[in-house]
Structures are given as C-alpha cells and as structure tokens.
Amino acid sequence: MTKMTFTRRSMLRNGIAASAAFAAPTLIGTKARAQGREIKIGFVSPRTGPVAAFGASDDYVLDGVRAAITGGIEINGTVHPVTIITKDSQSNPNRAAEAASELILEDEVDLMLASSTADTTNPVADQCELNEVPCISTDTPWDGHFFGRGGNPAEGFTWTYHFFWGASQIVDAYTSLWDQLDTNKKVGLLWSNDSDGVPLSNETTGLPPLFRAKGYELVDAGFHEPLSDDFSAQISKLKDAGVDIVSGVFLPPDFTTFWVQAAQQSFKPKAVTVAKALVFPTSVEALGDLGSGVSTEIWWSPGHPYASGLTGQSSADFAQGYMDQTGRQWIQPTGFKHALLEVAIDVLKRTKDIDDPESILTAITETDYDSIVGNVNWANGPVKNATTTPVVGGQWVAGDTYPYDLKICENQYAPEVQVQSDFKPL
Template sequence: MPLPKIGVVLARTGRLSPLGVPLEFVATARPWPVEVLLRDTGSTPAGARAAVRSAVGAGARVVVTLGGTTTLPAVVDACAEREVPCVSTTLPWQVFHHTRRWPGTAFHFCWGVDDIASVFADLWERLGAARTVGCVWNDGPQGGALRRWFAPVATARGHRLVDLPYRESSGVVPAVGDVEVVTSAATAADLAEVVRARRPRLVTCSRWLTYPFGVARHGLARVATIVSWTPEHEHVGRGGRTPRDLARAYEDATGSVWLQPLGLAHALFEVAVHALGEADASTPVTEVLSRTRLATVAGVLDWTRGPVPGVATLPLAGGQWRGGPRPSLAVVDNRRAPLVPVSGELVVQCRTSER
C-alpha cells in the first residue's frame, strides 16, 4: 500500500527563506510514515498558491506550512479551494482568524498578539509600574495587528504607549525620544537603527528578533523577546522525542544554533501524521483534526477548546538575548509558561546619567 502524502509548503528561496530552514530539516532529517512533498513558495503569496497546487496535484492529502504574514494565508486559501486540510503555525492566531475565509479545512496553532503584550508588559514592569513605551510599529499588517490587539492589553495595565509608525526597510526610522522602554516587531536592521542613537533601558521585540542570526549580525544582545519553544521545554513528542533531542540533532546536522520554530515545525508533522493515521473512509482528515488533542514536542495542542474553531494555542515565556558570535536566548520570565525553566535574569541598560 502506498504511503499517504504530506505537502510541505515552505520558503526555500526569497526573503522568508530562514523560516523554511527548520521545516525542511524536520521534513527530511528523520523518517516519517508518509511521503513528503516539498514545495517552495519563493516567499510570495503567488508562489505559495502555486506550491499548494503542485503538492495537491501530486496527491498530498494534507498540507503543512509556517509563517509569514502574507504567504501563510495564501497557502491556507489555496488548500481550501482544493478542499485539502492545512495545518499551520507561527502567525499569531488573531491575525490568522481575522483574515480567515476557510472554515472547515484550516487548522492553526500559535500564541496570540495579546499574549505577546502580556509577556512584554511583565518585563516592562520589572522597571516599575506604568511605563511610557515607544512603539516602533510599521505601517503594514504587523503594525496593524499590534495596534488592534497588543495596545489594549498594555494600556489596560497602565502603560502609556507612544506610537512611532514607520515604513519597514525604508532606511528611515523614527526617533524614540527619551523613553525608557521601546517595543517593536521590526526587522533586526531597523531595530538596530532605532536604538543606536539613544539606548533605551529595555527593548522588547517579537517577529524576526526571535531568531539568533539578526541578533548576532546587528549587535542586539539584551533585546528581550517572546519564547515559544526551547530545548529545555518539558515536552515529549512522537516516539518519545524531547526538545533536547530535536535541538541536538539540528545543531549536529547543520552546525547552526537551534531556532524556536524548530519545535513548532516538528509539531506540524506530528499533527499531520496523527491525522492521516486516524482518518479512514468514514472519518475524513478534517474531522480528525477538529477533535485532535495531541501531546507534541511543542506541547499539548488542543483543537477542541478554541479560542475559536480551527485554532489551538501555545503559551509564551519571556526571554532575552545574550551576546556573542552565537547568541544564546535566556528565559527570564516563565510565569505564563511554567514548563520551561528560567535560565537567567533580565538585564536592563543603564542610562547615560546613571553611569
């Protein structure tokens, strides 16, 4: 009997190609009881749709993908048009749900924009209550999401947010003024420009600053970020594999430091393999996914609880980068994700007048 096929739609080329690295490793570095069909998006929505058409045309019964803001919805939309289920991750669930036109075939797991706000506010409050925070938010989808779902959580806790909009990668970034705290979802290059002139006491940044390569390239040690997965998380996935096992295998094979999306990429496969294994002539894959509650290397994923149909959530911890040619990520606050141990203290920058 031929093996069932999984379509893996990922960015192998283009600006989003770093997102594709952990997913391609997971797809190819270990045996799965499926046939894997790798398809490149080229980091564009049109490429994402073409990749889905190719994978489904070759017989994929389920498609998996992760990131980015425009390519992930294009993948899910193309899957819905062909009535093939899609399992996705790394896009905050409100952003996924807000643009979703595909009920019934789309299954997503991630944290929320409100979760990012809660974790970052926890860190800001190490400096004292009611901070004034400079918000370097772009004029694109990321900035829009932060203004809609992040800002209300932060302001409800008493923080004053100063919105500093800018156009991403334009070479022109806003001056942050005399604020002690800056928050952002900028690229590493843009964030480095923002903080170069006057170093805030604390910088919190999600999105690309969850990856180590931008930290090393642009000297952004001490930037705090969200933590969704580390080798120290106390999870056990398919076949007894642990986060530490997965991270070690990745580092041995690539010579690069582990990446947070590595655990989420592995969970995509665990979920897809589970669904194909449980489905039969009377129970389609979509029905299996809709009632799935599965322990994975990224944690327990539960599509039976919401917060909305088709979405399972992941908790976040707070982390901070440590410098060096191979930056390391220390977990500095785990109150919202107790299954990861704290591995360091939050370090804040002294202001010039304090030196």
C-alpha cells in the same frame, strides 16, 4: 466539494481502491498487513526571501520525520507509504498561493501543511478553504492568521486549522519582562507594513489595547515598509516622547537598520522587546555589541519541557541534534516545524477513511496531541479553527559557544517552562 474536484478525486480513489484489493500483504514484525496507497502531504514554507530564516531548519526536520515514517504509517490495519512534497513560498504571499494550488491540483495532496508568517500560512489556507482540502498551519500568531483572513469567530472556517500563540500571550510575556524593570511605562511601537505587522497593530484585535490594559502608555511611531533604510522619523518621535521601552513587529533586516540608527542618534531605551525579528540568533549577531540585552518572545527552546510524540526526542535533544548536524545555533521555528509534521502524522493515523477528505478533517478537529511544543487540541479554542501553545519571554545575553544565547526570563503564564535568568535593562 465542487463537482469537478469531487469527480476527479473519486475517479482517482476508485482506481486506487480497485488496485488495493489485489495488493499483496506486507509483513511487519510478526503480523501481516495490507499495503495501502501512497499518502501525500504538502509542506509549504519560506526557504528564500526576507523571512528565509524561518525555513533554515526545514531540511533537518524533514529528514528526521521522513526517517521516523520510512516504513509507512498504519491506518485502520493498512500500512501506507507517506510522501512529503515541499514547496518554497519565497516569503511571498502570491508564490505561497501558487505553491498551494500546485500541490492541490497537480500533486493532489491528501493533507496540506503551512508554516512561518502570515505571508505563507494565510494564502495557503485560503487556497485549501477554496478547494476543500484539509490544512494545518503554524508559526503565525493565531489572531493574524484568523482575522487576517477575514475570519468570523461566530462561523470560523471549514477546512483550515492553526496552532500557535496569539497577541494576548505576547502582551502577557512582554509586560511580565518589563514589570521587572523600573520604567516610566511608556512604550514606543513600530509596525512592519505586512501581513504580520498590520493585524498585530489593530486597535481592536491587536497588541495596543492589550498593552493599555496592562497599564502601559503607548506612543505609536506608525508603519514602515519592509526593507526600509531610514528610521530617523520614527526614532525622533520616540526620543521626543521619552519612551523607556520599544516594541512592535519587524523583519530581521529592518530591525538591524532601526537599532543601528537608534544608537547613532543616541536613542537608548531601557528595553527593546520585538516580535519576529529578534527570534533568530543571526539577527542578533548582525547587531554586534548592540545585540546584548535585546529581548523577544520564546515559543520553543531546548529548555522547554516537551518531547516529540513521534520520535520521543526531548526539546533539548532535538535542538542539540540540529546544532550537531548543521554547526549552527538552534532556532525557534525548528520545534514548530517538527510539531506541524508530527500532528499531521497523528491526524492521518486516526483517520477512519483516508480516501475521504472530510474524514481527515474530522480527525483534525478531534486532535488531542502532546507534541514537542506542547499540547495541540482545537477543542480548547480560542476560536473554532485556532488553538494556542505556550510562550514565555527572554533576553539575548553574551554566550559561551555562540556569540549570544537566548535566556528565559519570565514564565508567568507557562510555569512549566523554567526561568533561566533575571531580566536586565539595556
């Protein structure tokens, strides 16, 4: 730690330690336990801006977790109240960095959490690494998070740990879908020119070499600026190349523009399987009839066989609770937002010295936790600071309660997740 940070924190914590010595015990059940100091968790997520859909279920998740820890959490025989302080990254990396800095320097959080696209997780993690604050993040492909921050697998980072799927898992899921169709194995790729699209387009660590290794020929239509309004050039290139499949990375509004213009220009591939944009039901509904049959990755759903280690809720019950409370269809980030918080609570409970950031860091590295999105264990790699969670492939089809339902159509690398439907061509 820097001298300034260490001195500030040590003064604060020495004061807390002195006051805690005179704290009256609190009665929980039949056992008296000391009342400890307040623990602060920072939580940074995009609530507004182009990727605000990723934060749409934040309130539901936070309400449930706060209710579960309303009496505090026990650490080494002492019960500590926990405050979760939220900040909106506004879908902007500069604002995400500012939010993290505020939480570190003004709120003096003990543990930082960040989620939902590299524009949030990367700058937050960088601030935590700089200020030596323990940080856990999720909902960004691990490769984009790690390599997008200049990570070196031989060294890694010290203070920042991440869990989510990676590029190779996406390729496994996508090609497992496409292999069910009769195609020419030509894939047209389009990339959003942002902190998610750029890393996944990388010819060394991104999707392209992995698609080729699976036997697919690629036609790269290049980068497009976020919130583009004209994809004519890219569509013409893909039509001329005769691609049967379209993939890549889009913001939700960009894919809507692209897919509507593709229909207008009579471009009709057999499959379109896109990361990020097609995760959300609202994005598919915006396509109208053109939404039927589009496909994407599925990282969490009501059909996933995992339960929360904090509340005991199954994935199905947790998703239904969101729909009952909000009247909106379940969304994939909901599971990962909850998992991020339940992993954080587990880490804090196992911390040997809550006043020592390095002790919290040690508890993070020793995590082996079964969450609502599956097991989280950084000892399993693939690099020091990242661990993976399961992902399968799915397709949007006409729904019953809602306009479209996302059905699981392949589970080759996550057989515990049940397949719900065959994959069909557009």
